[in-house]
Amino acid sequence: MIDIVIDITLLAFLAITSVAIVRMTNLFAIVMLFGIFSLLSAGLFVVMDAPDVAFTEAAVGAGISTVLMLATLALVKKPREPFYNEAPHAHRAWLSLVVVAVTGAALVYGTWDIPRFGDPDAPAQTHVARYYIENALPETGVPNIVTAVLASYRGFDTLGEVAVIFTAAVAVLLLIGGRRSKPAVEKKDKREQDEA
Amino acid sequence: MRPNLILQVVAKFVIPLMILFALYVQFHGDFGPGGGFQAGVIFSAAFILYSLVFGLDTAEKIIPAHWLRILAALGVVIYAGVGVASLLLGGNYLDYTLLGSNPIAGQHLGILLVELGVGITVAAAMLIMFFAFAGRGRE
Numbered sequence: 001m002i003d004i005v006i007d008i009t010l011l012a013f014l015a016i017t018s019v020a021i022v023r024m025t026n027l028f029a030i031v032m033l034f035g036i037f038s039l040l041s042a043g044l045f046v047v048m049d050a051p052d053v054a055f056t057e058a059a060v061g062a063g064i065s066t067v068l069m070l071a072t073l074a075l076v077k078k079p080r081e082p083f084y085n086e087a088p089h090a091h092r093a094w095l096s097l098v099v100v101a102v103t104g105a106a107l108v109y110g111t112w113d114i115p116r117f118g119d120p121d122a123p124a125q126t127h128v129a130r131y132y133i134e135n136a137l138p139e140t141g142v143p144n145i146v147t148a149v150l151a152s153y154r155g156f157d158t159l160g161e162v163a164v165i166f167t168a169a170v171a172v173l174l175l176i177g178g179r180r181s182k183p184a185v186e187k188k189d190k191r192e193q194d195e196a
Numbered sequence: 197m198r199p200n201l202i203l204q205v206v207a208k209f210v211i212p213l214m215i216l217f218a219l220y221v222q223f224h225g226d227f228g229p230g231g232g233f234q235a236g237v238i239f240s241a242a243f244i245l246y247s248l249v250f251g252l253d254t255a256e257k258i259i260p261a262h263w264l265r266i267l268a269a270l271g272v273v274i275y276a277g278v279g280v281a282s283l284l285l286g287g288n289y290l291d292y293t294l295l296g297s298n299p300i301a302g303q304h305l306g307i308l309l310v311e312l313g314v315g316i317t318v319a320a321a322m323l324i325m326f327f328a329f330a331g332r333g334r335e
Contacts, residue, residue: 051229055221059237064322067244071329141300142226142307150231151307151314155290158310159275161233162317166272169321173265177328 003047010044027073035066048117052146200249207249214242222315226304232311236318244326252330261327264320271317278309 017037024030038061045054115122136148150158222235247255278290285294292306293299 052231052234055229055234056237059234059241063241064237064244064326067241067248068325068329071326075329075332139299140303140307142304144226144228146229147225147231147307147311151310152292152303155279155310158314159279159290162272162275162314165321166268166317169268169324172325172328176332177324 006047007044010040010047014040014044028070031066031069031073034069035062038062038065052144203249207245211242211246214238214245218242218319222311223308225311226307232314233318235311236315236320237322239315239319240322240326243323247326247330252327256327259323261324264324264327268317268320268324271313271315271320274313274316275310278306278313282306 014037017033017040021030021033021037024033038057042054042058042062045051045057119125132145132149132153136145136153137143140148140152142148142152218235218239221230221238222232225231225235243255243259246258278292278295280289282291282294283289287294290306290310293302295305296302
């Protein structure tokens, strides 16, 4: 019973937050609301007994990405006249409404076939989940099955994920890393110094 | 940056706790929720808080940028190295059973090392991204 109350409260807050994000124009407030949205999602994951996912959502979604978005805002938010004329609105509002309504209806229709939450006969639970639950502890000696699956059974996946994060860091470094480029002459001098 | 005494005192109190919590999440991930990814993010959050309160230049003195680049690569190398080590011991790539005296000890050691690699790479990568974004507006 208490679960349902918490679920409904969290989902209501999620809906309110997303409506507020859509209606707001202050970018700073929107970024903070994104963080609140992530925190509420983390709360939902805790209610659904997925603390590992909740942990990641709270740390990455509510923490780091908020900081990164604020840092980006601090970079781009310099009031200045736009150098272009905004194009007149060519689309019609009712067309978007129809698309959203049809997509939403299709998604709701799709949920009718989803098995109940925690249903033991759901396809997700009948494939390899049973093997992990029965064998993870005796085979790896790690009580947290999530860690066992992530690091041992699916070690290749996690290696790929780490490579992705490393690649992202390298890409950020290549794109905007280092100090802002100096005038060309000075830069050339510096390069010669580096080579020497 | 304008000095802010209250923020600095509170941050000095909170940052060690954050790092301690990150280490707990890192090495307790076998038993409770958490693991390398979450620990790395919390660890980097501690340093991001430090650089927000004390300034970017002070933070870069503690962790120089070239160290971060080495650390980010080191994590991937640790992870892939565990796989190579298990290859050399005669097993499959990333099959930890041969790393220890018995299969369970091997799995435990392998998971610990792999999670350590994940944590190091994630922490360093997050800090690299933050310093890259925040450092742009400095000059």
